[in-house]
Amino acid sequence: MGALPDLTIRQFEYLVAVADADTWALAADRVGVSGSALSQGIAELERRLGVDLFDRDGRRRRLRTDAIPVLAHARQVLALTGDLADWAERMRTGSAGRLRLGMIDAAAIVHFGDQLRRFRAARTDVELRLRVEPSGPLLELLIAGDLDVVVCVAPPEPIPGLRTTPLLIDDVAVYAPGKTRPSSPATWGPWVLFPEGSHTRGAITRELRRLGAPIEVVAESHQPDVLREMVRLGTGWTALPRAQAEHGTGNLVEVQTLLRRELVAAVRDGTVRQPVVDDLIAAFTDAAKSTSRPSALR
Amino acid sequence: MGALPDLTIRQFEYLVAVADADTWALAADRVGVSGSALSQGIAELERRLGVDLFDRDGRRRRLRTDAIPVLAHARQVLALTGDLADWAERMRTGSAGRLRLGMIDAAAIVHFGDQLRRFRAARTDVELRLRVEPSGPLLELLIAGDLDVVVCVAPPEPIPGLRTTPLLIDDVAVYAPGKTRPSSPATWGPWVLFPEGSHTRGAITRELRRLGAPIEVVAESHQPDVLREMVRLGTGWTALPRAQAEHGTGNLVEVQTLLRRELVAAVRDGTVRQPVVDDLIAAFTDAAKSTSRPSALR
């Protein structure tokens, strides 16, 4: 194997800055150097790789599609370096460190709310910051190194650079207002669903269509409790993760399981890890083991 | 998150060189630089991380045990950079590239010999280099970036930075000379086994001991065919992966399955991948799917 090119962290920072910002000047500003420095830095990166990374498009430059692997590499290395920097920080200060946790709403509230509260109380030495978002953004934040652990819906394909640990199954089921009797999918609806564009919404409508259910949507909300209440009030039917549907009290009729949904804990697959992360994941798996049985049995 | 330290590939090269070589002078020589440069380079790395990585031990320096994560990080980043360099090479030359494959003997000969030959014939554009070693060394070579794919025994724990794909089950069974009748473990032996120190040997003796079998070893060899022949000649009993035991012809009596052994394909979990690698793994999984059934059914 030939000698490796002497790439630097800064060059990778330049690359992702350019990829993320609309204009190079903005990117330069964001990394705190002059536009010229950025230009030269990128040129140097291209020179060392021996490959052109950008196409000219008028007076601006766009990352070539076949150069996307380099960008992904840059992101991964930057994230790993961030982990290393955190490790160094922990070594210097002796602190247990900071834990940036991302969760989808159901995980943060329904499934692991108790564990979270307990962990916070038990590990006051850890600065725990929670961020609640849908699965997609969470995974991107994790890849970019802005989060340390993420609890989200299992991605269909394994994602390079990430490692997932199964936590529990929380299937999405169809729910009807209180007085409804079971019947064929063709009679289901109208619907109260997550908004168009959400990942879960997409999966739900796809599955309903497959079952031959008519999809007339009369209301939309990102908030599961809003959907639940609307069903209770008889506004329509909905499809929700079972745990969220059953969270409150009230008369929802579960019609049938619609699709399988597995929650996992995801971390960057690096060599420098915070021990706290493993503790937290262990707490989650333990909790899931004891609580998911009933839901798995129904 | 604070600004990241501007680490360089070269600094990581220095670090692993120092970790791998007996003396710093030798390490310096290996990376092609003066001892002084190496010393200063490491010092700079420590300064940028803000952490001491080495303990003084007389006039030499040893990597501190709690600095091992940094070394692992360095190795991972170097391996990823190697992948990136290969990608750049492929982009420049337009070639399909070089594929450095590692396999344990059973995989190379018994399980996937045909697939290998077929792949070589079909993809003459790929420079395929095969290296046969035990699982442990193969995985280390993979981590160090000296191999691109490895077919080996599934490691007990997932290894950071690697991703495995299950291929097939090839259990280890106990075999006796032709005329032996089934009997209790206490009467088994004497044994003809893999040499002391090998990973499989360790697992085998551990399991035999658990079953209460006496472990008197009368011959040892790294070569499964040698062991097989010795059993045929009545020298003793052996424990072998089933596929290897049955590879030739002859009168071996399978006494019982001893331990589970799963073969997997392992790759670095990076963002820059050779498409050829996926093709090869696909060929292996396809082959395993069609051939492992009979062995799984017995």
Next chain:
DNA sequence: TCGTTGGTGAAGCATCTCTGAACTATTCTC
């Protein structure tokens, strides 16, 4: 057409990193 915007090149300066040599501390050898 002219002004504006996005990006690149050149000169100058600061910093970094290498080499070679001098230097210190430890270990070996007798």
Next chain:
DNA sequence: GAGAATAGTTCAGAGATGCTTCACCAACGA
């Protein structure tokens, strides 16, 4: 234990690298 050999560090200087400022070019918009 003296003296030599060894392991690693420090220092000074040469050369490379990277950044900023300023000048420049090309594309876009009015």
